[in-house]
Amino acid sequence: MAKKWGHFVRKWITKNMELPQDVMMDLPRITMIGQIHIYIENHRGLIAFSDKELRLLLKQGQLLIKGNAFVIKTILPEEILLEGKIDQVTYINE
Amino acid sequence: MKNLWIEFIGGIVTVKAKGKGIERFINTLTRNGIHIWQVKRHGVEAVIFKIKLKDVNQIRNAVRNSDCKIEFLQRTGFPFLFKRLLKSFGFVLGATAFIIVILVLSNMVWGIEIKGANPATEYKIRKELTEMGVKRGKLQFFIDNVEGIQRKLSDKIEEITWVGVELKGTTYHLQVVEKNDPKKPEYLSPRNLVAKKKAVIVYMFVEEGQPVVSVNDHVKPGQLLVSGIIGKEGNIETLPAKGEIYGETWYKTDVTLPLKKTFQVFNGNEKRKHYIKIGNVEILVWGFGKVKYKEFETESNEKKINFLKWELPISYVDKTIRESEQETLIYDNEQAFEVAKTLARNKIKSGLSENDKIKGEKVLHKSVDNDKVTISIHFQIIENIAEAQPIVQGDTE
Numbered sequence: 001m002a003k004k005w006g007h008f009v010r011k012w013i014t015k016n017m018e019l020p021q022d023v024m025m026d027l028p029r030i031t032m033i034g035q036i037h038i039y040i041e042n043h044r045g046l047i048a049f050s051d052k053e054l055r056l057l058l059k060q061g062q063l064l065i066k067g068n069a070f071v072i073k074t075i076l077p078e079e080i081l082l083e084g085k086i087d088q089v090t091y092i093n094e
Numbered sequence: 095m096k097n098l099w100i101e102f103i104g105g106i107v108t109v110k111a112k113g114k115g116i117e118r119f120i121n122t123l124t125r126n127g128i129h130i131w132q133v134k135r136h137g138v139e140a141v142i143f144k145i146k147l148k149d150v151n152q153i154r155n156a157v158r159n160s161d162c163k164i165e166f167l168q169r170t171g172f173p174f175l176f177k178r179l180l181k182s183f184g185f186v187l188g189a190t191a192f193i194i195v196i197l198v199l200s201n202m203v204w205g206i207e208i209k210g211a212n213p214a215t216e217y218k219i220r221k222e223l224t225e226m227g228v229k230r231g232k233l234q235f236f237i238d239n240v241e242g243i244q245r246k247l248s249d250k251i252e253e254i255t256w257v258g259v260e261l262k263g264t265t266y267h268l269q270v271v272e273k274n275d276p277k278k279p280e281y282l283s284p285r286n287l288v289a290k291k292k293a294v295i296v297y298m299f300v301e302e303g304q305p306v307v308s309v310n311d312h313v314k315p316g317q318l319l320v321s322g323i324i325g326k327e328g329n330i331e332t333l334p335a336k337g338e339i340y341g342e343t344w345y346k347t348d349v350t351l352p353l354k355k356t357f358q359v360f361n362g363n364e365k366r367k368h369y370i371k372i373g374n375v376e377i378l379v380w381g382f383g384k385v386k387y388k389e390f391e392t393e394s395n396e397k398k399i400n401f402l403k404w405e406l407p408i409s410y411v412d413k414t415i416r417e418s419e420q421e422t423l424i425y426d427n428e429q430a431f432e433v434a435k436t437l438a439r440n441k442i443k444s445g446l447s448e449n450d451k452i453k454g455e456k457v458l459h460k461s462v463d464n465d466k467v468t469i470s471i472h473f474q475i476i477e478n479i480a481e482a483q484p485i486v487q488g489d490t491e
Contacts, residue, residue: 046117051135072133072143077124 026059038082061093105147105171112140113162200400201234204264211270215253282334287320287480289313293341303335322485339480348470349438355423363417371409387417430467438471450477
């Protein structure tokens, strides 16, 4: 109950004070350049990586990126830049 | 994307990680602050990525706590390049030594060619050059510039009138003009000697011809002195009259001299600055500090560096800055007259030839006004007044 209450307060604040949601709510910020680049901030680590698939842990749920010829250009604790041909980006909620 | 040049300087290592839980391994690496990039899947179980050379020890620690095995594949970057360079140290040394040797040899004097001098003078010139340090095997760097050599040679060796020094590559070419070139016997056509100017004849020396005037005669310009026509009537011969007729002539010279005179002198303070010039940019290498002189003159001396037959755009410039001062000289009247007299004498002398003499002088007039002295002097000069006048054939009869 308390957790839900906190979530509610944050949502209300961001909505009314016009603060960026990714900062307030720890959501991933995803920037894509066409099909070739995808830049994800605020991830929580790698789960799986191959040249056709990248699975990232988020604060809530996971992010699944599919495509082919994947290369991780840079990886930092909370940021990742992926290069390749991206076909789909899917959120997986448990 | 980051520019990888900084990483290149630090050194880059390509790592191949094998085993299960590679993703977890990468997560721990990034959380430990290791920057990794270019992560690529290689087969089912392996991943290839790049890290900085300085993170290698850290990755070794991380591997121990994981299920993966790592393998270093490729090393790039400056530290490895340097290592390779050290391995081929001898080669690098050889190449540098080679360039240095060529550079040194290109800036040496390899030959001195002297043209236009007879063997005796040539020997003297060579001796003088050796004394100055212009010798085969010397570096051009420590030798005077061409103008300096030229000046010193003409000062020291009396036998030469003029010497042209030219530096072509590594050889000095000297073009010499000697003073006593053997005179060609000049062919003279029949002539008379006539007076150049108004004079009283003092002394006569007639080699050939018939003197018409005698000592103490007063002559006018154009008057016949020595006739080239000799022989009695019916047996007339013409020949080139030759001789020297000295006569007393008179000149009046006016000299004006300001009492106050300012001129620039160097007071002996000087400062040297050394530059290395690359292209048009001069880089100061020695002689720092500002020049505090109010008035100064700068003399710069540039030494070019050659490489084989080419001139490098690098040169050594040596600048000497000399402080100058305004000096004012004030004459009193007596001194001014003395100076003016000397000036007048020099003025007269400059117009006379070697054998001419000043017989006497007389101050006609002197005055001081507007801070200037004016003096006018009458000179009595003994000079050769003879002038050749060709005899035209038709005139003889």
